[in-house]
Structure formats: structure tokens, C-alpha cells
Amino acid sequence: MSSLGGGNAAVRRVGRRAEALIRHARRSHQLAFVGLLALTVTVSSAALAMPTFIPTSVLVIPLLLGGLLLRxxxxxxxxxxxxIIGSYVMSERASGLPKTGFVIxxxxxxxxxxxxxxxxxxxGVQGTRGEQMLMELRDTLTAQGELPVLPAGWRAEHAIRSAGGASFSGDxxxxxxxxxxxxxxALVxxxxxxxxxxxxxxxxxxxxGGLLGVVPxxxxxxxxxxxxxxxxWSDDFATVVHVAVDLRSGEFEVRTAGHPPAIHFDSWSGRWQTRDADGPLLGLxxxxxxxxNRGQLKMGDALFLYSDGMVETPRRDIERGTDRLVGHAERLVASGFKGAALELVxxxxxxxxxxxxxxxxxxTNPSELAGTECAAPRTGRQNPLRRRSAVLRQLKAYTA
Incomplete structure (x- = not known):
């Protein structure tokens, strides 16, 4: 057991040294270039000395490393x-081998x-630096979308899914x-x-992100x-839904720029209603x-902001899509909409x-609802068709 543990430790040490060498090679271009030239000579000499054990195709390794490290x-x-080295090594091999084919x-x-x-x-970058920059940019975009920590009594969550499963999204x-x-x-x-x-x-x-919270x-x-x-941008534009919520009173303001309206769930009546706020597309x-559009979030209320990808597809118009969104959101009322964003996406x-x-x-604050029976049961007794029809009527007014 001790010998096995010692062997694993040796492998880890070699791995750490190799990683340190690669990091140093990335920083020092000349060192990487000289090291790869030496590696090419070394593997070529080994292929000449031991043709039975080392194939000439080992020369591909320095090329692959060069593609990652060199300018x-x-x-x-x-x-x-x-x-040149590969052609020479092949010329020294026994006859009958596909020498020309290997060089090609x-x-x-x-x-x-x-x-x-x-x-x-x-x-202007070398090797994997470009991919690393893209990953850092993706992480920056993700970090900027993190919602702030809210005081007790409030929850906010979001979810984004890119078309085709890509790491970058237009939303x-x-x-x-x-x-x-x-x-x-602001959902953009x-x-x-x-x-x-x-x-x-x-x-x-x-x-x-720089404007938000700085300008009125x-x-x-x-x-x-x-x-x-x-x-x-000649033909490019953006749509935005922007909401500001007073965390003390629950009063909110919704403004949109060519974006689908927000949806407000009133827990006391069990109704869903759109919050229309007309505005043109940004950039046009x-x-x-x-x-x-002003309103107030009372205990148990919720506000939904969403992009058109949630409610509109080539085979489904925005009215039917919003009706479907409301229908799924109704099922999450009992759980307090916990995890609703990810599930709905x-x-x-x-x-x-x-x-x-x-x-x-x-x-909802349970202590404030003690002795009150009307809040939760109403949402269960409310006819879902009436709620959806109300949403549809408001959406028709929005799209007209």
C-alpha cells in the first residue's frame, strides 16, 4: 500500500511540474519554440534508433504542441x-513502407x-489563449447577470438558455x-x-450594467x-424590459422597449395580468x-419578465405561448415559485x-396570515381558464 501511495505521489509531482512547465512555456515564447525544436530532434532520433518500438508518426506530437503554444x-x-526531419527518418526506414504517403x-x-x-x-493571440479569452468573456457575462442578495421576504431568480446549447446567448x-x-x-x-x-x-x-443604478x-x-x-449597427437592435421594485413597499415600475410585457401574479385574487408599457425597439x-406601468407586489405576489423565446416560436404565436407560460407557472404557486425560472426555461x-x-x-409571511384562510385556497379555486382568458385579452391589446 505504501509503495502504491508513493507511486501516486510521484505521478502527481510529475503532473504538477508538467503543468508548471506548460504555463512557463506559454509566457516565454522563445523557450517554447526552442523546446519544441529539441523535442522534434529527440523523437526523430528515437524513431531512427528504435524503429520497431517508436513509429515515425510520433513527429505529430511536436506539431500539435506547437499549434497550442507558438505564434x-x-x-x-x-x-x-x-x-524535413520526417522525410529523412522515413527515407532511412526499411523498404516496402508507405514513405510518400506518410509525408503527405x-x-x-x-x-x-x-x-x-x-x-x-x-x-493577436497564440495557442489556446483565444479560447481562454472567450471563456473569460463568457464568465464575465454570466457574472454580470447574477442577481443581488435581497432582504428577507424577497426572492429573485433567473435562467437563460441559449439556442443550440451554446455558451453565449443573445439574452x-x-x-x-x-x-x-x-x-x-433589465432583461435584454x-x-x-x-x-x-x-x-x-x-x-x-x-x-x-454600467447604466443601471447610476442614471435615474x-x-x-x-x-x-x-x-x-x-x-x-445597420440592422441590429435590442428589446428590453426594465423593472424597478421598491423592496420596502413592494411598489414597482415596468418599462419596455419592444419587449413582451411583464406578467403580474396577484396571490390574493389568483389572477394573472400583463403589465403593458409601450416603447419602441432600442436603436431605431x-x-x-x-x-x-405601475403596480404593487403584495405578500405572495410575483412578477415574471421573459424574452420572446419563451412564448413565441415559428409554429406558435405569442398569445398561445403566453397562455402556455401562465399555465405552467400556475403549477408552481404552491411551492412559492422556488426554482421556477429554471423549470420554466x-x-x-x-x-x-x-x-x-x-x-x-x-x-408570504405565515405570521401575518395566521387565522386567514383566503390566500392559498383562492388560487386553487380560481378558474384557470378565466385567468388565461384575461391574459389573452390583454395580450391582444398589446399586439394590436
Whole structure:
């Protein structure tokens, strides 16, 4: 057992040293280049000395490492050097082996590696640095969408699913609190979907996140529209639903810019109603006007913000999609909408479009409802068809 443990420790030490060497090689380009040249010579010599045990195809290893560590010009030098060495090694092998075919295959592999390196060189990065930058940008976009910690009695959660399962999405969320008293959330849908819209979404998330909580609530959408106009995007635009909730009184304001309206669940009546607030798409009008819809979240109430990918598909219009969303959300009333965002995105989100939803819930205080029997039972006795028809009537007015 002790020898086995000692062997595992030795393997871990070798692994750590190898990782440290790779990190150092990434920082020192010249060291990586010289080391790969030496590796090419070493494996070639080993292939000549022990042709039975070491195949000539081992020369592919330095090329693959070079594609990860070297700049384009140095990789070209390494590739030419490996092809020359490989041709020499094959010429020394016994007759009857496919020597020309091996050189052609090695050259084809080298061309594939060089093509990938050429694309990365356009970014000014080498090896896996470009992929690492994209991962960091994705993590930044995800971190900016994290909702703030709310005081007792409130819950807010969100979920986003990109079209095709990509890491980047055209939908994103930015949020902040003002003096721990006012919660501001903006759900943005950038034109396009998936990776195609991901770069614009990343740019706008940084800008909108900087505006949110800094400019007055009523000035957020005009300022966001002004920023988008400055980008001079010919056919691209964005839709936004922006809500500000007073965490003391529950009063809220909803403003939209070409976005589906928010849905308000009234726990005391069991009704669902849309909160329409007309406003043009961001980036299309020089001086837009945005109306406001005000309301109040009482104990047990909830507010739903969602993108069009949740309610609209090529085979389903927005009215039927919203009716379906409300129907699924009704099932989550009893659980206090805990985990509702993720479940609704998984169950309702359209497979061909980015889907996002934000759920803001003011929790019910059991001590304040002691001796009261009307809150929870009403939601169960309320006719779901009446609630859905009310939503449909308001949606028709919205889409008219």
C-alpha cells in the first residue's frame, strides 16, 4: 500500500511540474519554440534508433504542441523543420513502407494546424489563449447577470438558455440595488441568437450594467437607446424590459422597449395580468418615449419578465405561448415559485431561440396570515381558464 501511495505521489509531482512547465512555456515564447525544436530532434532520433518500438508518426506530437503554444511564424518554421526531419527518418526506414504517403499525411496534418493557428493569429493571440479569452468573456457575462442578495421576504431568480446549447446567448440580465431599497432588473434580448448575438450581448451587458443604478430609473431606457444608436449597427437592435421594485413597499415600475410585457401574479385574487408599457425597439428611434406601468407586489405576489423565446416560436404565436407560460407557472404557486425560472426555461423555452426568464417573488409571511384562510385556497379555486382568458385579452391589446 505504501509503495502504491508513493507511486501516486510521484505521478502527481510529475503532473504538477508538467503543468508548471506548460504555463512557463506559454509566457516565454522563445523557450517554447526552442523546446519544441529539441523535442522534434529527440523523437526523430528515437524513431531512427528504435524503429520497431517508436513509429515515425510520433513527429505529430511536436506539431500539435506547437499549434497550442507558438505564434504563427514560429509554427511555420517548426512545421517545415518537422517535415524535413520526417522525410529523412522515413527515407532511412526499411523498404516496402508507405514513405510518400506518410509525408503527405504529415503535411496535411501540418496544414490543418497552420490553418487553425492563422485564424487565431488574427486575434493577436497564440495557442489556446483565444479560447481562454472567450471563456473569460463568457464568465464575465454570466457574472454580470447574477442577481443581488435581497432582504428577507424577497426572492429573485433567473435562467437563460441559449439556442443550440451554446455558451453565449443573445439574452442577458443585468441587475443592481439602490441603497438596498430598490431592486432594478433589465432583461435584454439582442437581435439574432446564440453565438451570432453573443458578442453584441457581451458589449451591451457591460454598457447597460454600467447604466443601471447610476442614471435615474426613468432615464435608463433613453440612455440605453442613445448608447445603442452610437454603435451605428445597420440592422441590429435590442428589446428590453426594465423593472424597478421598491423592496420596502413592494411598489414597482415596468418599462419596455419592444419587449413582451411583464406578467403580474396577484396571490390574493389568483389572477394573472400583463403589465403593458409601450416603447419602441432600442436603436431605431433617435428620441423615443417610454411609458410606465405601475403596480404593487403584495405578500405572495410575483412578477415574471421573459424574452420572446419563451412564448413565441415559428409554429406558435405569442398569445398561445403566453397562455402556455401562465399555465405552467400556475403549477408552481404552491411551492412559492422556488426554482421556477429554471423549470420554466426547460419546459417552455423554444428550442430554436434564446430563452430567458426572471421571477421576482415577494414571499408570504405565515405570521401575518395566521387565522386567514383566503390566500392559498383562492388560487386553487380560481378558474384557470378565466385567468388565461384575461391574459389573452390583454395580450391582444398589446399586439394590436
Amino acid at each position: 504563427f511564424r514560429s509554427l511555420v518554421v517548426l512545421t517545415v523543420f518537422a517535415l 499525411v504529415l503535411g496535411l496534418i501540418a496544414w490543418i494546424i497552420l490553418t487553425g493557428a492563422k485564424v487565431r493569429s488574427r486575434l 442577458f440580465v443585468v441587475s443592481t440595488t439602490r441603497s438596498d431599497e430598490v431592486l432594478e432588473i 434580448d439582442v437581435s439574432g441568437k446564440g453565438i451570432d448575438a453573443g458578442t453584441r450581448a457581451l458589449l451591451l451587458s457591460g454598457a447597460f 430609473v426613468e432615464d435608463f431606457l433613453p440612455a440605453a437607446n442613445h448608447y445603442l444608436r452610437r454603435q451605428d 428611434v433617435e428620441v423615443p418615449e417610454f411609458t410606465v 426547460d419546459e417552455i423555452g423554444g428550442p430554436g431561440d434564446d430563452s430567458a426568464i426572471v421571477v421576482i417573488h415577494r414571499k
